[in-house]
Amino acid sequence: MDYAFIKKMKYLxxxxxxxxxxxxxxxxxxxxERLLHDILCFANTVHNENRRCR
Structure with missing residues (x-):
């Protein structure tokens, strides 16, 4: 189990x-429908960096 990840998620x-x-x-x-709308909007957000989720 990645405790650093869990600690960061709890912080967020x-x-x-x-x-x-x-x-x-x-x-x-x-x-x-609202959940899907939020997911799609967030997925289509342009970011300055192209990072991969770790």
Whole structure:
């Protein structure tokens, strides 16, 4: 288990803010259409760097 990754994920979740590579949600979507819309918008966001998720 990658404890550094888990620690970073907990930090991001507890910080309650968004960044270029993650999207914070305060609650689960109740409508699948809104969830799909958010996923597609986030996936189509242009970033300055072309990084791979590790």
């Amino acid at each position: 979740i507890n910080s309650s803010h968004e960044g270029d590579y993650w999207d914070f949600k305060q609650a689960w979507h109740t409508e699948n």
